Amino acid sequence: VTNPPTNSPPAGEFALIDWIRSRTPTGPNTLLGIGDDCAIIRTTPGNDWLVTTDMLMDGRHFVLDRDGPEAAGRKALAVNLSDIAAMAGTPVAATVSVALPKTHARTIAQGIHEGLSPLARRFNVDLVGGDTNGWDGPLVISVTLFGTCPPQGAVTRAGARPGDQIFVTGPLGGSLLGRHLHPEPRILEAKALIESVPIRAMIDVSDGLVSDLGHILEESGGLGAALDLSHIPIHEDARLMSQADQRSPLDHALNDGEDFELCFVVGPEEAMRLKAGLHPLVLHHVGEVRSEAGIRIRLADGSVRSIVGRGFDHLRP
Amino acid sequence: VTNPPTNSPPAGEFALIDWIRSRTPTGPNTLLGIGDDCAIIRTTPGNDWLVTTDMLMDGRHFVLDRDGPEAAGRKALAVNLSDIAAMAGTPVAATVSVALPKTHARTIAQGIHEGLSPLARRFNVDLVGGDTNGWDGPLVISVTLFGTCPPQGAVTRAGARPGDQIFVTGPLGGSLLGRHLHPEPRILEAKALIESVPIRAMIDVSDGLVSDLGHILEESGGLGAALDLSHIPIHEDARLMSQADQRSPLDHALNDGEDFELCFVVGPEEAMRLKAGLHPLVLHHVGEVRSEAGIRIRLADGSVRSIVGRGFDHLRP
Numbered sequence: 137v138t139n140p141p142t143n144s145p146p147a148g149e150f151a152l153i154d155w156i157r158s159r160t161p162t163g164p165n166t167l168l169g170i171g172d173d174c175a176i177i178r179t180t181p182g183n184d185w186l187v188t189t190d191m192l193m194d195g196r197h198f199v200l201d202r203d204g205p206e207a208a209g210r211k212a213l214a215v216n217l218s219d220i221a222a223m224a225g226t227p228v229a230a231t232v233s234v235a236l237p238k239t240h241a242r243t244i245a246q247g248i249h250e251g252l253s254p255l256a257r258r259f260n261v262d263l264v265g266g267d268t269n270g271w272d273g274p275l276v277i278s279v280t281l282f283g284t285c286p287p288q289g290a291v292t293r294a295g296a297r298p299g300d301q302i303f304v305t306g307p308l309g310g311s312l313l314g315r316h317l318h319p320e321p322r323i324l325e326a327k328a329l330i331e332s333v334p335i336r337a338m339i340d341v342s343d344g345l346v347s348d349l350g351h352i353l354e355e356s357g358g359l360g361a362a363l364d365l366s367h368i369p370i371h372e373d374a375r376l377m378s379q380a381d382q383r384s385p386l387d388h389a390l391n392d393g394e395d396f397e398l399c400f401v402v403g404p405e406e407a408m409r410l411k412a413g414l415h416p417l418v419l420h421h422v423g424e425v426r427s428e429a430g431i432r433i434r435l436a437d438g439s440v441r442s443i444v445g446r447g448f449d450h451l452r453p
Numbered sequence: 454v455t456n457p458p459t460n461s462p463p464a465g466e467f468a469l470i471d472w473i474r475s476r477t478p479t480g481p482n483t484l485l486g487i488g489d490d491c492a493i494i495r496t497t498p499g500n501d502w503l504v505t506t507d508m509l510m511d512g513r514h515f516v517l518d519r520d521g522p523e524a525a526g527r528k529a530l531a532v533n534l535s536d537i538a539a540m541a542g543t544p545v546a547a548t549v550s551v552a553l554p555k556t557h558a559r560t561i562a563q564g565i566h567e568g569l570s571p572l573a574r575r576f577n578v579d580l581v582g583g584d585t586n587g588w589d590g591p592l593v594i595s596v597t598l599f600g601t602c603p604p605q606g607a608v609t610r611a612g613a614r615p616g617d618q619i620f621v622t623g624p625l626g627g628s629l630l631g632r633h634l635h636p637e638p639r640i641l642e643a644k645a646l647i648e649s650v651p652i653r654a655m656i657d658v659s660d661g662l663v664s665d666l667g668h669i670l671e672e673s674g675g676l677g678a679a680l681d682l683s684h685i686p687i688h689e690d691a692r693l694m695s696q697a698d699q700r701s702p703l704d705h706a707l708n709d710g711e712d713f714e715l716c717f718v719v720g721p722e723e724a725m726r727l728k729a730g731l732h733p734l735v736l737h738h739v740g741e742v743r744s745e746a747g748i749r750i751r752l753a754d755g756s757v758r759s760i761v762g763r764g765f766d767h768l769r770p
Contacts, residue, residue, distance in 0.1 A: 149587075159570070160580045163577060168581075169580070169582070175581035177545060183496065191552060229494045229504070233506050233508040235510050249473055265486065267507050268466055268473075269508055278584075
C-alpha cells in the first residue's frame with residue numbers, strides 16, 4: 137500500500153486559485169464562482185448580484201508612509217470598481233475591513249475613509265459595513281463590492297471566438313510610476329460599450345495585458361491571439377520606466393500590472409461599428425482572437441513572435 | 454476667524470465606528486447600513502441581501518503557529534455565520550481573501566481552505582471568490598458572507614422595548630481557553646426561534662454580553678436592563694479561567710468576548726411561550742429590558758449593582 141499523492145496545491149498564484157477552484161463545489165445559487173472578475177449569485181431569477189473582493193497590503197499594493205492612507209483607501213475601492221466594470225455591472229454597496237497599525241489607528245482609519253468616500257459617492261456606492269481592528273502588523277484593507285448585472289447579462293471572461301477582435305480602453309504600462317494608486321474605474325465606459333454592441337468577453341488589466349488577455353483566451357476554451365505591435369497603446373509612463381530599466385516600452389505595456397483599463401472582445405462586425413466611432417470612447421483595436429493557442433505579436437518589420445506570458449503573480453517571491 | 458474643530462475620530466473602536474457611520478451617507482438601496490451584525494441591501498423589493506464581513510489576524514484572533522491554518526480558516530467563516538445567525542438569516546455565499554506569509558503560502562492557503570470548507574458545506578455556503586496574496590507580514594483572513602433574510606424580516610439590534618425579556622442561547626465566558634476557535638454558529642437555532650415567536654432584537658455575543666446587550670439597548674433608544682445573577686449561564690471555562698486570574702467567573706461570563714451565542718429579546722408573552730419549552734432549544738432567560746438606561750444585576754443576596762460595561766475593544770492597546 138502506498139500513500140496517496142499529496143494534495144498540496146502547486147506553486148504560483150493562478151495555480152493555487154485553480155487548486156482552490158477545483159476543490160470548491162458550488163450550488164444552484166452560484167451562477168459564476170471563483171475565477172472571473174466577479175462572482176454572480178442568485179436567489180430569485182432575474183435578481184443576480186455581482187460580488188468581487190480585493191485585499192490590499194502595505195508594501196505590496198501601496199506604501200503607507202509614502203502614499204498615505206487616503207491613496208490606499210481610494211485604491212482599495214477603485215480596484216474593486218474596476219472588477220465590476222469588467223463585468224459591465226453597476227456597483228451598489230461595499231464593505232471595508234481594515235487591520236490598522238495600532239500606533240496611528242485613528243488617523244489611518246480617517247484617511248482611508250476620506251480617500252474612498254468621494255469615489256464611493258461618485259459611483260453611487262453605499263458603504264454598508266466593515267470590520268475595524270488594530271494590530272502590530274502593517275496596514276491591510278479588504279474591500280468587498282456588490283453590484284447588479286446589466287440588462288444584457290454580465291460579461292464574463294468566457295465568450296471569445298476565433299475571429300473576434302480585441303480592444304483595450306487606454307494606454308498601458310508603467311503604472312508603478314504612480315498611476316496604479318489612482319486608477320480610473322471604467323464603469324461608465326463599460327456601460328456605454330455594452331449599450332452599443334454585444335461584448336463577448338471582458339477583463340480589467342490588473343495583472344498585465346498578456347496575462348489578462350490570456351485569462352480570456354483560456355476561459356474561452358484555449359484560444360490564442362494575434363496582436364499588432366503598432367496598435368498596442370503604450371503609455372508615456374512605460375517609456376519613462378523603460379529609460380530606467382532594461383525593459384522595452386512594449387514589454388512594460390504588455391506585462392505591467394495595475395493599468396485597470398478594460399480589455400474586451402467583440403465580433404468582427406461589431407468591431408467595425410466600434411471603429412466607425414459612433415460612441416464617445418477612445419478605443420484601441422489591438423488584435424484578433426485565433427483558434428491556435430498562444431499569443432503572438434506582429435512587429436514593425438512584419439515578423440511574428442510568440443509571447444511567453446509574464447504578468448504579475450502575487451505569490452512570486 | 455478660527456479654524457473649525459478638527460474632525461478626527463475619537464478614541465476606541467466603537468467611537469471610531471460611530472465616527473465613520475456619521476460620515477457615511479447611504480442611498481435607497483441600503484435598508485440597514487453600518488452598525489448591526491449585518492447590512493441589508495436591496496435592488497428590487499422582496500429581494501434583500503444580508504451582508505457581513507470579518508477580518509481575522511494572526512496574533513489577534515488566532516495564533517497561527519499554535520492553532521494552525523485550519524482553525525484560523527474555520528473561525529473566519531464561523532464568526533461571519535454567527536453574524537448571519539444574529540439576523541435570523543440564511544447564509545448563501547462567501548468570499549475569502551488572504552494575506553499569506555510568503556514562506557509557507559501554499560501550505561497555509563491549503564489549510565485555510567480545508568478548515569473552512571466543511572463548515573461551508575454544512576451550512577450550504579458557496580465559496581464564490583476571494584483574493585490571494587503573499588507578503589512578508591502575518592496571516593490575515595477576510596471573509597465576507599452574503600445571506601437572505603427570513604420571511605419574517607431580518608432581526609436587527611433595534612427593536613427592544615421596556616418589559617421585554619432577555620435570553621441567551623448558551624453558557625458564557627472563558628472562550629479564550631479554546632472555544633473561540635471553533636464557535637458553533639447558531640444559524641439553525643435562530644431559524645427555529647423566529648419560526649416560533651417574533652424576536653424583537655438579536656445580536657451575537659462577540660464582544661461580551663454586557664457590551665453586546667448594551668448595543669441592543671442603545672440601538673433600541675437608550676434603554677437599560679436588569680439581569681439576574683442566578684440566571685446567567687456561566688461556562689465551565691469561565692470558572693477555569695477564574696482560577697488562574699483575579700476575575701470572578703461572573704466577570705468572565707459578562708465581559709469575555711467571542712462566545713458567539715445569541716442574545717435576543719422577546720415580549721413578555723413570547724418569553725412565557727419560550728420558557729414553556731415548546732421548542733428543542735436550551736435557552737437561558739437572563740433578565741428584562743427596562744426603560745431606565747444602564748445595565749444592573751441582581752446578586753444572590755438580593756442587592757442590585759450597576760455594571761460598568763467593558764467588553765472587547767479591538768483598538769484598545
